[in-house]
Amino acid sequence: MVRCVLVALDxxxxxxxxxxxxxxxxRRCDGVVTGLALVAKDAIxxxxxxxxxxxxxxxxxxRDELSxxxxxxxEELLDAFATTCEQDGVRFEKARVxxxxxxxxxxxxxxYHDLLVAGDESHFYYADPEKRTHALAKIAGEGAGAVLIVExxxxxxxxxxxxxxxxxxxxxxxxxxxxxxxxxTEVTVELVHILGDDGARLAARYDLERAAAYLDTYGFGNxxxxxxxxxxxxxxLLDHATQVSADLIVAGAYSRSGISRLFFGSxxxxxxxxxxxxxxxxx
Numbered sequence: 001m002v003r004c005v006l007v008a009l010d011x012x013x014x015x016x017x018x019x020x021x022x023x024x025x026x027r028r029c030d031g032v033v034t035g036l037a038l039v040a041k042d043a044i045x046x047x048x049x050x051x052x053x054x055x056x057x058x059x060x061x062x063r064d065e066l067s068x069x070x071x072x073x074x075e076e077l078l079d080a081f082a083t084t085c086e087q088d089g090v091r092f093e094k095a096r097v098x099x100x101x102x103x104x105x106x107x108x109x110x111x112y113h114d115l116l117v118a119g120d121e122s123h124f125y126y127a128d129p130e131k132r133t134h135a136l137a138k139i140a141g142e143g144a145g146a147v148l149i150v151e152x153x154x155x156x157x158x159x160x161x162x163x164x165x166x167x168x169x170x171x172x173x174x175x176x177x178x179x180x181x182x183x184x185t186e187v188t189v190e191l192v193h194i195l196g197d198d199g200a201r202l203a204a205r206y207d208l209e210r211a212a213a214y215l216d217t218y219g220f221g222n223x224x225x226x227x228x229x230x231x232x233x234x235x236x237l238l239d240h241a242t243q244v245s246a247d248l249i250v251a252g253a254y255s256r257s258g259i260s261r262l263f264f265g266s267x268x269x270x271x272x273x274x275x276x277x278x279x280x281x282x283x
Contacts, residue, residue: 001029002180006113006145008106009037009077013152014119019081020154021278022117023088025182034093035081036109037074038102103135103142110143114180117148120272120279136272140281146176149272149279157183157278161241162250164191166207169252173282174211177250178218182280185219192226192240194233201227234274241277250280 007022009015022033085092110116118136140147162177164170191211193204208225215223230236241249272279 002026002114002182003029003031004113005031005033006109006116007033007035007081008116008118009035009081010119011073011077012119012121014121014150015077016084017152017154018117018119018150019084021148021150023085023090025115027088027090028184032091032093033085034113035078036106037077038105103138106135106139107143110139110145113145115146115148115182116143117150120149120151120275141283146180146280146282148182149281151276151278155247157187157247159188159190159244159246160248160250161237161244161246162189162191163194163237164208164211165193166204167252169283173250173252174214176282177280178215178220181218183248185221187220188222188224189215189220190224190226190244190246192228192237194236195227195229196231198229238275246277248278248280249275252283
């Protein structure tokens with residue numbers, strides 16, 4: 001069960017959506033949500049590099065201006081977060097501003113939370129919202145807690161796809177999702193093992209049936225298993241999610257076989273950017 005949820009606040013339009021998801025989750029279990037506003041100090045420094053006495057003076061002046069702007073924007077985000085939580089009647093911790101490298105700051109705070117909720121577009125450089133970072137892919141592979149990456153609109157979570165190949169990391173993601181049950185146990189869960197060829201179908205079914213039995217012990221009573229064929233694991237999973245109108249995809253950050261191609265290296269960033277379905281990720 002989720003007790004402590006961390007929300008990453010940034011100027012992007014999906015931050016209010018992330019806050020709403022977090023509020024829904026903690027309301028279900030009487031948990032607490034914490035807002036974290038981030039200021040990418042390294043990005044400010046990179047944007048204000050100067051050489052020579054005069055250039056260094058103006059670079060420092062510009063650095064101070066950007067820092068003041070970003071801190072002001074961060075405080076505005078914190079105020080909006082607190083107002084939303086109060087209106088929704090959910091418990092929340094006093095939010096704070098963290099300066100530094102975004103993914104490092106989030107990873108540090110996630111040590112003391114069950115789940116991070118963030119929008120799929122990570123814009124932590126407030127003075128220039130179009131400047132992209134790829135913090136979320138790093139956090140998914142390094143953070144102590146699970147990560148829920150949401151899309152541009154909030155929607156009820158009723159159908160969940162779990163990418164499961166029987167590997168240890170896929171099993172840990174499954175366990176984390178079952179133990180936290182962020183959307184309750186009434187959801188329909190579809191366990192998906194994407195096959196490269198039909199020859200592995202028997203072994204895959206065995207893994208999926210054991211996973212379904214595990215979910216049953218946690219009260220998930222509506223569990224299905226699917227074994228679609230597809231050479232491109234990422235595209236097959238995304239296509240299947242569209243076909244069945246999934247509301248959430250659960251997957252491990254790394255895995256032993258085909259599913260590993262989802263999240264290894266730059267492909268993780270690609271999935272986060274391409275998926276139109278919220279992602280629950282754990283390594």
